[in-house]
Amino acid sequence: MCPGLCSPIFLFLVWGAHWGLITAESPVTAQFGGDVTLSCLFLSQPGMNIQRLTVTWQKERAGAEALVVHSHYYGKDQLGRQDEGYRNRTQLDPEALAQGNASLTLRGVRTQDEGVYRCHVTSELGTTSEMRQVTVMAPYSEPHLTIDPSFRLGHTLLTFSSGGGYPRASVAWRDGMGTNLTELSSTAESVDAWGLYTLRSELAVPAGQSTNLTVLLVTAPGRETPVQHITVVAGPGQRCSWDWLLVACLGAMFLSVMVATRILRLPSRGTCGRCSESCLTKTMDVEDPSPQS
Numbered sequence: 001m002c003p004g005l006c007s008p009i010f011l012f013l014v015w016g017a018h019w020g021l022i023t024a025e026s027p028v029t030a031q032f033g034g035d036v037t038l039s040c041l042f043l044s045q046p047g048m049n050i051q052r053l054t055v056t057w058q059k060e061r062a063g064a065e066a067l068v069v070h071s072h073y074y075g076k077d078q079l080g081r082q083d084e085g086y087r088n089r090t091q092l093d094p095e096a097l098a099q100g101n102a103s104l105t106l107r108g109v110r111t112q113d114e115g116v117y118r119c120h121v122t123s124e125l126g127t128t129s130e131m132r133q134v135t136v137m138a139p140y141s142e143p144h145l146t147i148d149p150s151f152r153l154g155h156t157l158l159t160f161s162s163g164g165g166y167p168r169a170s171v172a173w174r175d176g177m178g179t180n181l182t183e184l185s186s187t188a189e190s191v192d193a194w195g196l197y198t199l200r201s202e203l204a205v206p207a208g209q210s211t212n213l214t215v216l217l218v219t220a221p222g223r224e225t226p227v228q229h230i231t232v233v234a235g236p237g238q239r240c241s242w243d244w245l246l247v248a249c250l251g252a253m254f255l256s257v258m259v260a261t262r263i264l265r266l267p268s269r270g271t272c273g274r275c276s277e278s279c280l281t282k283t284m285d286v287e288d289p290s291p292q293s
Contacts, residue, residue, distance in 0.1 A: 005099035030109040032138035037105045039147030040119035042128035044100030051075045053123045055102045056206040142163030155204045169219045171201035176212030
């Protein structure tokens with residue numbers, strides 16, 4: 001008669017879809033500090049008694065009781081058990097409830113809001129339970145790069161910093177050939193009171209040669225976002241440093257030669273002086289015609 005279509009599994013799926021019993025999970029990306037709406041639809045009909053409608057939004061927690069995000073029953077919001085972190089931040093649309101829409105608006109998104117939310121609706125027409133996965137995103141600030149050519153003899157220090165971002169990220173360095181230089185760098189991170197990350201990464205590169213570098217933010221395995229391209233060359237400051245070093249070395253050598261020459265010449269002048277004095281004395285003794293007493 002209706003092989004396949006009349007099987008128990010097919011009938012269960014049709015019945016479940018009609019009554020809203022199938023759990024669905026749709027990922028939602030929320031911007032930090034903004035507002036986000038988590039959808040939740042249920043079966044309704046004209047003239048449905050809203051007083052018998054119960055709506056509960058909860059946030060799942062691993063190994064702990066779920067947090068109460070928002071509750072609505074007896075025709076009004078019931079927020080006595082609402083978690084403190086969601087106070088004055090949630091809202092249902094009463095007019096939308098009569099049309100089978102129990103979507104929740106969450107204002108002022110925080111990093112702590114990330115997680116799995118469950119919407120549970122019970123009405124005179126049946127029960128619906130849906131899940132929403134919420135991911136919070138906060139863009140990192142405009143990257144700041146400093147170059148210190150006098151960091152160490154023969155090396156230039158590159159310092160990359162960026163902050164105010166979420167989720168947690170790491171910094172990767174690549175050269176122009178795509179070689180990974182991250183292991184040669186040093187990266188530190190800090191977290192503020194809002195759970196936002198600040199990154200600071202340093203890399204020392206040899207001076208005197210042109211180097212093309214790319215700095216990347218890695219927010220997840222395989223998700224690398226290039227944020228800065230750098231070309232390091234032997235700039236005027238580096239040439240000046242080498243010139244001054246050469247001048248200093250030559251000056252030191254010239255001074256050493258002058259001192260050595262003076263030291264060697266001083267004894268000769270002394271001997272010559274004594275010799276001249278002796279010769280003069282002898283000359284005067286020979287030429288003196290005065291009689292000897």
